[in-house]
Amino acid sequence: xxxxxxxxxxxxxxxxxxxxxxxxxxxxxxxxxxxxxxxxxxxxxxxxxxxxxxxxxxxxxxxxxxxxxxxxxxxxxxxxxxxxxxxxxxxxxxxxxxxxxxxxxxxxxxxxxxxxxxxxxxxxxxxxxxxxxxxxxxxxxxxxxxxxxxxxxxxxxxxxxxxxxxxxxxxxxxxxxxxxxxxxxxxxxxxxxxxxxxxxxxxxxxxxxxxxxxxxxxxxxxxxxxxxxxxxxxxxxxxxxxxxxxxxxxxxxxxxxxxxxxxxxxxxxxxxxxxxxxxxxxxxxxxxxxxxxxxxxxxxxxxxxxxxxxxxxx
Numbered sequence: 001x002x003x004x005x006x007x008x009x010x011x012x013x014x015x016x017x018x019x020x021x022x023x024x025x026x027x028x029x030x031x032x033x034x035x036x037x038x039x040x041x042x043x044x045x046x047x048x049x050x051x052x053x054x055x056x057x058x059x060x061x062x063x064x065x066x067x068x069x070x071x072x073x074x075x076x077x078x079x080x081x082x083x084x085x086x087x088x089x090x091x092x093x094x095x096x097x098x099x100x101x102x103x104x105x106x107x108x109x110x111x112x113x114x115x116x117x118x119x120x121x122x123x124x125x126x127x128x129x130x131x132x133x134x135x136x137x138x139x140x141x142x143x144x145x146x147x148x149x150x151x152x153x154x155x156x157x158x159x160x161x162x163x164x165x166x167x168x169x170x171x172x173x174x175x176x177x178x179x180x181x182x183x184x185x186x187x188x189x190x191x192x193x194x195x196x197x198x199x200x201x202x203x204x205x206x207x208x209x210x211x212x213x214x215x216x217x218x219x220x221x222x223x224x225x226x227x228x229x230x231x232x233x234x235x236x237x238x239x240x241x242x243x244x245x246x247x248x249x250x251x252x253x254x255x256x257x258x259x260x261x262x263x264x265x266x267x268x269x270x271x272x273x274x275x276x277x278x279x280x281x282x283x284x285x286x287x288x289x290x291x292x293x294x295x296x297x298x299x300x301x302x303x304x305x306x307x308x309x310x311x312x313x314x
Contacts, residue, residue: 023290034276045275052272056265062165063261069163070254072173073247075129080244082124083180083207086117087240090211091233093117097218098226111218118211122149125181125205135177137161144177149208151178165257171250180243182206182236207236 028037035042097110125135125145132140137159146152160172184206210232217225
């Protein structure tokens with residue numbers, strides 16, 4: 001086959017363009033620090049990166065959900081702790097009031113503080129988190145208790161606000177108000193569980209009613225009723241303790257989940273970096289090699305293109 005000058009020039013230009021393209025790819029890897037820029041550079045690597053980016057985004061969402069759940073539980077625990085403080089103070093005052101040496105004026109003062117503690121309980125029952133009422137189930141835009149300490153609405157055991165904190169992992173973060181404050185008359189010892197939390201029209205909050213009955217006993221100087229109030233407050237403290245234990249267990253679970261999500265995020269980020277990031281030492285060496293090849297092709301090309309008609313006439 002006859003090799004013409006035109007064929008030599010075309011082949012040389014094609015080879016020079018290939019060399020330039022390889023050098024440009026190495027330069028892009030140097031500039032971006034990534035092994036590939038477009039899917040055609042590494043289809044398998046790009047597909048793996050897309051999966052890893054999706055996994056990392058999912059983990060970040062679970063992390064946000066976990067942080068929100070921990071904040072909700074923290075607010076709930078603070079409210080329960082405040083209730084415990086109120087009940088403990090009320091018990092101290094009731095024990096003091098049961099002492100036969102108290103004058104009527106002393107009991108009036110005790111009754112005034114009991115009234116203030118009762119109002120404080122109502123305020124805690126309407127505690128909010130980010131504008132949502134903590135103990136109101138799904139009705140987070142409504143106060144649980146009115147100014148008289150009665151429920152504003154019925155709640156069902158199913159009104160549990162759940163956060164998804166894993167692929168198949170959800171957690172109910174809220175505590176139903178009736179489970180904390182009880183239902184019915186304060187003289188009862190009803191303990192509300194998750195199975196019987198539907199109040200079926202009952203308006204009285206048992207814990208608040210305990211304070212109401214104590215106020216009446218102090219007003220009437222009813223020693224027997226005042227003594228009974230100590231036991232009633234103890235019952236409320238016992239129920240509150242079980243609720244706080246449940247919230248504490250959820251807090252511990254969320255802390256462990258949060259740590260797991262942090263570890264998984266670090267692992268997936270490392271996998272993504274190993275898949276995407278270019279080895280800079282290797283890339284620099286490769287770029288130098290491509291530059292040498294390209295410069296050599298330019299030198300050879302100069303000799304191929306150099307002959308002209310004038311050179312032949314000579």
